[in-house]
Amino acid sequence: MAARHDLATDPGLQEELLQARRGTAFFARKLNELTDAELDGGSLLPRWTRRHVVAHVGYNARAVARLVEWAATGVETPMYPSTEVRDHEISFGATLSPIALRNLFDHSAVHLSVEWRDLPDRDWASEVKTIQGRTVPASETVWMRTREVWIHAVDLGNGATFADVPAPVLERLLRDITGAWHARGTDAGLMVRVPGTDLEFGDTGAEDPTIVSGPLPAVVEWASGRGTGGVTASGPGATCGVPAAPKWI
Ligand code: ZN
Numbered sequence: 511m512a513a514r515h516d517l518a519t520d521p522g523l524q525e526e527l528l529q530a531r532r533g534t535a536f537f538a539r540k541l542n543e544l545t546d547a548e549l550d551g552g553s554l555l556p557r558w559t560r561r562h563v564v565a566h567v568g569y570n571a572r573a574v575a576r577l578v579e580w581a582a583t584g585v586e587t588p589m590y591p592s593t594e595v596r597d598h599e600i601s602f603g604a605t606l607s608p609i610a611l612r613n614l615f616d617h618s619a620v621h622l623s624v625e626w627r628d629l630p631d632r633d634w635a636s637e638v639k640t641i642q643g644r645t646v647p648a649s650e651t652v653w654m655r656t657r658e659v660w661i662h663a664v665d666l667g668n669g670a671t672f673a674d675v676p677a678p679v680l681e682r683l684l685r686d687i688t689g690a691w692h693a694r695g696t697d698a699g700l701m702v703r704v705p706g707t708d709l710e711f712g713d714t715g716a717e718d719p720t721i722v723s724g725p726l727p728a729v730v731e732w733a734s735g736r737g738t739g740g741v742t743a744s745g746p747g748a749t750c751g752v753p754a755a756p757k758w759i
Contacts, residue, residue, distance in 0.1 A: 515627070516626065517627065517629060517630045517631065518626075518630075518631060518634060519631055520631070520634070523634065523649055523652070526649075526652045526653065526656070527652055529656050529678065529679060530626075530653075530655050530656040530659070531623060532676070533655075533656050533659035533660040533679070534619050534623070534655075534659050536659065536660065536663050536670070536674065537567060537659045537660075537663040537666075538615070538619070540666050540669070540670050541564060541615060541666065543668055543669070544560065544666065546608035548560065548668070549561050549564065549608055549611065551667070552667065553665045553666060553667050554665045554666075554736060555665050558665075560666055560667070560668075561603075561605075561606075561611060562600055562603075562604045563665050563666055564603075564611050564612075564614070564615055564666075565599075565600050565604050565606070565611060566600045566603070566662070567615060567658060567659060567662050568603065568611070568614035568615045568618045568619075569599050569600065569603060569614075569618070570655070570658050571618035571619050571622040571655065572621070572622075573590055573596070573641070574589070574622055574654055574655045575618070575621050575622040576588065576589055577639075577640075577648065577651050578622070578625040578626060578629055578651055579625060580636075580648075581629060581634070582625070582633050588639065589640065589641045590641055593641065596641065622655065626651075626652065633648060634647065634648050634649045635647045635648070636648050638651070653682065656679060657679070657686070660675045660676075660679055661675075661683075661734065664731075664736070665736075671727065671731075672727035672730050672731045672736075673727040675727065675730070677726060680726050680730045681709065681726065683730050683733075684702070684711060684726070684729065684730050685711070687730075687733045687734060687758045688702060688711035688712055688733065690759070691712065691756045691758070692712075696756035696757065697712045697713050698713055698716070699713055699716050699718075699719050699720055699746070699747065700712045700713055700716075700722070700747065700753075700756070701716065701719040701720070701721045702721075702722050702723065702732075702733060703722070703729075704723065704724070704725065704726050704729055705723055705724075707726070709726065709729075718745060718746060720743060720746055720747030720748055720753060721743065721744050721745050721748075722741050722742070722743045722748075722753070723741065723742060724741035724742060725740060727740070728741045729741055732752065732755055733755050733758070734755070734758060735755050735757070735758060738752040
Protein backbone atom coordinates (compact mmCIF):
# COMPACT_ATOMS: atom_id res chain seq x y z
CA MET A 511 0.00 0.00 0.00
CA ALA A 512 1.20 3.50 -0.78
CA ALA A 513 2.45 5.60 2.11
CA ARG A 514 0.58 8.70 3.26
CA HIS A 515 3.83 10.47 4.02
CA ASP A 516 7.24 10.72 2.40
CA LEU A 517 9.29 7.55 2.70
CA ALA A 518 12.51 9.60 2.55
CA THR A 519 14.01 9.91 6.03
CA ASP A 520 17.01 12.16 5.29
CA PRO A 521 16.32 15.54 6.98
CA GLY A 522 18.14 17.51 4.23
CA LEU A 523 16.08 15.81 1.55
CA GLN A 524 12.86 16.36 3.50
CA GLU A 525 13.69 20.06 3.69
CA GLU A 526 14.33 20.16 -0.08
CA LEU A 527 11.02 18.40 -0.76
CA LEU A 528 9.28 21.03 1.34
CA GLN A 529 10.92 23.81 -0.71
CA ALA A 530 9.81 22.17 -3.99
CA ARG A 531 6.23 21.77 -2.76
CA ARG A 532 6.18 25.35 -1.45
CA GLY A 533 7.32 26.54 -4.85
CA THR A 534 4.61 24.48 -6.53
CA ALA A 535 2.00 26.00 -4.21
CA PHE A 536 3.37 29.46 -4.97
CA PHE A 537 3.16 28.86 -8.73
CA ALA A 538 -0.39 27.53 -8.27
CA ARG A 539 -1.36 30.68 -6.37
CA LYS A 540 -0.03 32.99 -9.10
CA LEU A 541 -1.73 30.86 -11.77
CA ASN A 542 -5.04 30.96 -9.90
CA GLU A 543 -4.85 34.75 -9.73
CA LEU A 544 -4.94 34.87 -13.53
CA THR A 545 -8.24 34.87 -15.38
CA ASP A 546 -8.60 32.58 -18.40
CA ALA A 547 -8.29 35.60 -20.70
CA GLU A 548 -5.09 36.70 -18.96
CA LEU A 549 -3.47 33.36 -19.83
CA ASP A 550 -3.22 34.69 -23.38
CA GLY A 551 -1.01 37.56 -22.23
CA GLY A 552 2.73 37.72 -22.55
CA SER A 553 5.11 36.23 -19.96
CA LEU A 554 8.53 37.57 -19.02
CA LEU A 555 10.06 35.09 -21.47
CA PRO A 556 10.58 36.16 -25.09
CA ARG A 557 8.03 34.68 -27.51
CA TRP A 558 6.20 32.84 -24.72
CA THR A 559 2.68 33.64 -23.57
CA ARG A 560 1.62 32.66 -20.05
CA ARG A 561 0.05 29.60 -21.68
CA HIS A 562 3.49 28.45 -22.78
CA VAL A 563 4.85 28.90 -19.26
CA VAL A 564 2.00 26.88 -17.69
CA ALA A 565 2.30 24.13 -20.31
CA HIS A 566 6.06 23.97 -19.83
CA VAL A 567 5.79 23.75 -16.03
CA GLY A 568 3.13 21.02 -16.34
CA TYR A 569 5.09 18.92 -18.79
CA ASN A 570 8.23 19.50 -16.74
CA ALA A 571 6.54 17.84 -13.74
CA ARG A 572 5.71 14.84 -15.91
CA ALA A 573 9.29 14.70 -17.21
CA VAL A 574 10.76 14.93 -13.71
CA ALA A 575 8.30 12.24 -12.55
CA ARG A 576 9.64 9.97 -15.30
CA LEU A 577 13.10 10.29 -13.74
CA VAL A 578 11.73 9.39 -10.31
CA GLU A 579 9.97 6.36 -11.84
CA TRP A 580 13.26 5.42 -13.49
CA ALA A 581 14.96 5.53 -10.08
CA ALA A 582 12.18 3.44 -8.54
CA THR A 583 12.01 0.75 -11.22
CA GLY A 584 15.46 0.74 -12.81
CA VAL A 585 13.72 0.97 -16.20
CA GLU A 586 15.25 3.81 -18.20
CA THR A 587 12.59 6.45 -18.89
CA PRO A 588 14.14 9.73 -20.10
CA MET A 589 12.60 13.13 -19.39
CA TYR A 590 11.81 13.65 -23.07
CA PRO A 591 12.64 11.61 -26.19
CA SER A 592 14.41 14.75 -27.53
CA THR A 593 14.46 18.53 -27.10
CA GLU A 594 12.38 18.81 -30.30
CA VAL A 595 9.65 16.65 -28.77
CA ARG A 596 9.79 18.77 -25.61
CA ASP A 597 9.45 22.02 -27.57
CA HIS A 598 6.64 20.61 -29.68
CA GLU A 599 4.83 19.48 -26.56
CA ILE A 600 5.01 23.02 -25.13
CA SER A 601 3.66 24.57 -28.36
CA PHE A 602 0.83 22.07 -28.33
CA GLY A 603 0.13 22.56 -24.62
CA ALA A 604 -0.13 26.31 -25.13
CA THR A 605 -3.17 25.70 -27.40
CA LEU A 606 -5.13 23.75 -24.76
CA SER A 607 -8.31 25.22 -23.30
CA PRO A 608 -7.76 27.16 -20.05
CA ILE A 609 -9.39 24.40 -18.00
CA ALA A 610 -7.23 21.72 -19.63
CA LEU A 611 -4.13 23.83 -19.10
CA ARG A 612 -4.94 24.32 -15.42
CA ASN A 613 -5.66 20.59 -15.05
CA LEU A 614 -2.34 19.76 -16.69
CA PHE A 615 -0.53 21.84 -14.08
CA ASP A 616 -2.53 20.47 -11.13
CA HIS A 617 -2.48 16.81 -12.08
CA SER A 618 1.16 16.69 -13.10
CA ALA A 619 2.19 18.41 -9.85
CA VAL A 620 0.22 15.92 -7.74
CA HIS A 621 1.61 13.00 -9.73
CA LEU A 622 5.20 14.15 -9.18
CA SER A 623 4.57 14.74 -5.49
CA VAL A 624 3.25 11.17 -5.14
CA GLU A 625 6.25 9.73 -7.00
CA TRP A 626 8.56 11.53 -4.58
CA ARG A 627 6.46 10.49 -1.59
CA ASP A 628 6.67 6.81 -2.48
CA LEU A 629 10.37 6.68 -3.32
CA PRO A 630 12.13 4.69 -0.58
CA ASP A 631 15.45 5.80 0.91
CA ARG A 632 17.49 3.26 -1.05
CA ASP A 633 16.35 4.64 -4.44
CA TRP A 634 17.15 8.33 -3.94
CA ALA A 635 20.80 7.70 -4.81
CA SER A 636 19.92 5.83 -8.02
CA GLU A 637 21.36 7.54 -11.05
CA VAL A 638 19.19 9.06 -13.76
CA LYS A 639 19.96 11.29 -16.72
CA THR A 640 18.68 14.82 -17.34
CA ILE A 641 17.69 16.27 -20.72
CA GLN A 642 21.10 17.99 -20.79
CA GLY A 643 22.74 14.57 -20.53
CA ARG A 644 23.92 15.02 -16.94
CA THR A 645 23.94 11.89 -14.80
CA VAL A 646 22.54 12.78 -11.38
CA PRO A 647 21.14 10.97 -8.33
CA ALA A 648 17.34 10.87 -8.15
CA SER A 649 17.53 13.32 -5.24
CA GLU A 650 18.60 16.01 -7.76
CA THR A 651 15.09 15.87 -9.28
CA VAL A 652 13.85 17.82 -6.27
CA TRP A 653 16.12 20.77 -6.98
CA MET A 654 15.46 20.53 -10.75
CA ARG A 655 11.78 21.01 -10.05
CA THR A 656 12.27 23.59 -7.30
CA ARG A 657 14.07 26.03 -9.53
CA GLU A 658 11.51 25.58 -12.32
CA VAL A 659 8.45 26.39 -10.22
CA TRP A 660 9.95 29.38 -8.42
CA ILE A 661 11.49 31.03 -11.48
CA HIS A 662 8.53 30.40 -13.75
CA ALA A 663 6.13 31.80 -11.13
CA VAL A 664 8.01 35.06 -11.64
CA ASP A 665 7.86 34.55 -15.42
CA LEU A 666 4.06 34.49 -15.30
CA GLY A 667 4.45 38.24 -14.96
CA ASN A 668 1.53 38.89 -12.64
CA GLY A 669 3.28 40.18 -9.59
CA ALA A 670 5.67 37.51 -8.31
CA THR A 671 9.24 38.72 -7.94
CA PHE A 672 12.55 37.18 -6.97
CA ALA A 673 12.01 38.72 -3.52
CA ASP A 674 9.24 36.10 -3.07
CA VAL A 675 11.73 33.27 -3.58
CA PRO A 676 13.21 31.84 -0.34
CA ALA A 677 16.84 32.87 0.25
CA PRO A 678 18.22 29.28 0.24
CA VAL A 679 16.66 28.76 -3.20
CA LEU A 680 18.11 32.07 -4.46
CA GLU A 681 21.54 31.17 -3.15
CA ARG A 682 21.55 27.78 -4.80
CA LEU A 683 20.29 29.32 -8.04
CA LEU A 684 23.15 31.79 -8.02
CA ARG A 685 25.63 28.96 -7.46
CA ASP A 686 24.06 27.00 -10.33
CA ILE A 687 24.09 29.92 -12.73
CA THR A 688 27.61 31.12 -11.99
CA GLY A 689 28.78 27.49 -12.03
CA ALA A 690 27.37 27.12 -15.55
CA TRP A 691 29.19 30.28 -16.66
CA HIS A 692 32.39 29.01 -15.12
CA ALA A 693 32.09 25.63 -16.85
CA ARG A 694 31.73 27.43 -20.20
CA GLY A 695 34.36 30.05 -19.39
CA THR A 696 31.89 32.87 -20.07
CA ASP A 697 32.57 34.56 -16.73
CA ALA A 698 36.04 35.89 -17.61
CA GLY A 699 36.54 39.29 -15.97
CA LEU A 700 33.08 39.19 -14.39
CA MET A 701 32.21 38.95 -10.72
CA VAL A 702 28.91 38.99 -8.87
CA ARG A 703 28.64 40.01 -5.26
CA VAL A 704 25.97 40.34 -2.60
CA PRO A 705 27.21 43.05 -0.21
CA GLY A 706 26.95 42.18 3.45
CA THR A 707 27.25 38.44 2.76
CA ASP A 708 30.07 36.13 1.74
CA LEU A 709 28.33 35.44 -1.57
CA GLU A 710 30.85 36.20 -4.27
CA PHE A 711 31.03 34.27 -7.52
CA GLY A 712 32.46 34.43 -11.01
CA ASP A 713 36.01 35.31 -12.00
CA THR A 714 37.15 35.95 -8.43
CA GLY A 715 40.82 35.89 -9.43
CA ALA A 716 40.52 38.65 -12.06
CA GLU A 717 42.77 41.68 -11.59
CA ASP A 718 40.29 44.40 -12.59
CA PRO A 719 36.93 42.66 -12.84
CA THR A 720 33.55 44.05 -13.77
CA ILE A 721 31.54 43.67 -10.58
CA VAL A 722 27.76 43.38 -10.55
CA SER A 723 26.33 43.69 -7.07
CA GLY A 724 23.07 44.18 -5.23
CA PRO A 725 20.64 42.44 -2.90
CA LEU A 726 20.40 38.66 -3.43
CA PRO A 727 17.00 38.69 -5.25
CA ALA A 728 18.18 41.44 -7.64
CA VAL A 729 21.48 39.69 -8.35
CA VAL A 730 19.69 36.43 -9.15
CA GLU A 731 17.15 38.25 -11.34
CA TRP A 732 20.02 39.77 -13.29
CA ALA A 733 22.09 36.55 -13.43
CA SER A 734 19.10 34.57 -14.75
CA GLY A 735 18.73 37.08 -17.59
CA ARG A 736 15.55 38.70 -16.29
CA GLY A 737 16.49 42.34 -15.90
CA THR A 738 18.89 44.76 -14.27
CA GLY A 739 16.60 46.25 -11.63
CA GLY A 740 18.28 46.71 -8.25
CA VAL A 741 21.82 45.87 -9.30
CA THR A 742 24.76 48.17 -9.92
CA ALA A 743 27.91 47.52 -11.90
CA SER A 744 31.44 48.85 -11.65
CA GLY A 745 34.67 48.19 -13.53
CA PRO A 746 35.70 48.04 -17.17
CA GLY A 747 32.54 46.30 -18.40
CA ALA A 748 30.22 48.82 -16.79
CA THR A 749 30.92 51.93 -18.90
CA CYS A 750 27.50 51.65 -20.57
CA GLY A 751 25.63 50.59 -17.44
CA VAL A 752 24.97 47.12 -16.14
CA PRO A 753 26.17 44.54 -18.69
CA ALA A 754 23.92 41.69 -19.79
CA ALA A 755 24.54 38.47 -17.86
CA PRO A 756 26.16 35.61 -19.77
CA LYS A 757 23.73 33.00 -21.06
CA TRP A 758 22.72 30.52 -18.38
CA ILE A 759 20.70 27.66 -19.94
ZN1 ZN B 1 11.86 25.95 -17.43
